[in-house]
Amino acid sequence: MAGSTERRPTVVVDDVHVTYRVHATGKAAAGVDTRGGLLRRARSTRTVHALRGVSFTAHENDSVGIIGPNGSGKSTLMRTLVGLTPTSAGAVHAASRPNLLGVGAALIRDLSGANNVVLGCLAMGLDRDEIDARFDEIVDFAGLREFIDLPMRTYSSGMTARLKFAIATARAHDILIVDEALAVGDRQFRARSEERIREIRDNAGTVFLVSHSMGSIRDTCNRVVWIDRGRVVMDGPTDDVVDAYEAGRA
Numbered sequence: 001m002a003g004s005t006e007r008r009p010t011v012v013v014d015d016v017h018v019t020y021r022v023h024a025t026g027k028a029a030a031g032v033d034t035r036g037g038l039l040r041r042a043r044s045t046r047t048v049h050a051l052r053g054v055s056f057t058a059h060e061n062d063s064v065g066i067i068g069p070n071g072s073g074k075s076t077l078m079r080t081l082v083g084l085t086p087t088s089a090g091a092v093h094a095a096s097r098p099n100l101l102g103v104g105a106a107l108i109r110d111l112s113g114a115n116n117v118v119l120g121c122l123a124m125g126l127d128r129d130e131i132d133a134r135f136d137e138i139v140d141f142a143g144l145r146e147f148i149d150l151p152m153r154t155y156s157s158g159m160t161a162r163l164k165f166a167i168a169t170a171r172a173h174d175i176l177i178v179d180e181a182l183a184v185g186d187r188q189f190r191a192r193s194e195e196r197i198r199e200i201r202d203n204a205g206t207v208f209l210v211s212h213s214m215g216s217i218r219d220t221c222n223r224v225v226w227i228d229r230g231r232v233v234m235d236g237p238t239d240d241v242v243d244a245y246e247a248g249r250a
């Protein structure tokens with residue numbers, strides 16, 4: 001940015017490769033082993049090379065959209081950022097621990113929404129006073145005031161996703177990853193959550209948003225990384241990348 005001071009890098013992804021070893025459980029391709037009288041199928045393993053040398057740097061105040069077709073490696077990349085999926089080569093360096101929305105909130109379906117708010121907040125490290133102070137705001141943000149005493153198993157998937165989003169974003173995050181969570185909410189909720197993502201970003205945080213909704217990406221992200229078959233196809237300002245992506249799909 002012209003005239004501004006250099007922004008601090010928050011996440012550096014350096015030539016990251018991820019491979020999954022998959023045991024084929026369907027029909028064995030070849031080799032039936034009958035030793036010992038038992039019919040054993042030879043186990044075939046396949047290697048899926050999900051990320052093939054991904055590199056980019058995100059900075060504070062960045063809201064980075066991650067786009068690409070199904071199976072291109074977006075979720076794998078996000079799971080690698082939080083350390084849930086190990087890299088087979090390359091490395092991720094982060095200024096603080098990235099939070100993957102939903103994973104932090106270990107919610108229990110048989111408990112009421114209200115109890116899950118408390119549980120999720122405790123899991124994020126808030127104390128009882130902080131939870132009391134934020135409780136109403138979380139419930140209202142989720143739009144679940146009249147359902148909050150019902151067990152969470154009675155919620156629709158959209159209602160559950162809204163509650164998780166409301167809990168997870170009730171705490172300040174330096175680096176937040178939102179993977180498709182907005183897709184399930186209705187239009188009003190989407191607008192509220194997009195606003196919240198902008199707030200986090202404005203507070204010097206970095207947000208990664210994985211989405212197939214180019215509307216959400218355009219409304220929330222200042223920058224987009226387009227991934228296909230485990231490689232970065234394009235990385236740049238939102239409109240440039242989304243325009244190219246949509247032109248390629250047209």
Ligand SMILES: Nc1ncnc2c1ncn2[C@@H]1O[C@H](COP(=O)(O)OP(=O)(O)OP(=O)(O)O)[C@@H](O)[C@H]1O
Pocket residue numbers: 020021022048050068069070071072073074075076077
């Ligand atoms: N746990 C796993 N074990 C084996 N292979 C996996 C696993 N998770 C993902 N893959 C494979 O890795 C590749 C990338 O998958 P990934 O879920 O990262 O894609 P994605 O871009 O998030 O897709 P989508 O848009 O459909 O959510 C795919 O080929 C997928 O089959």
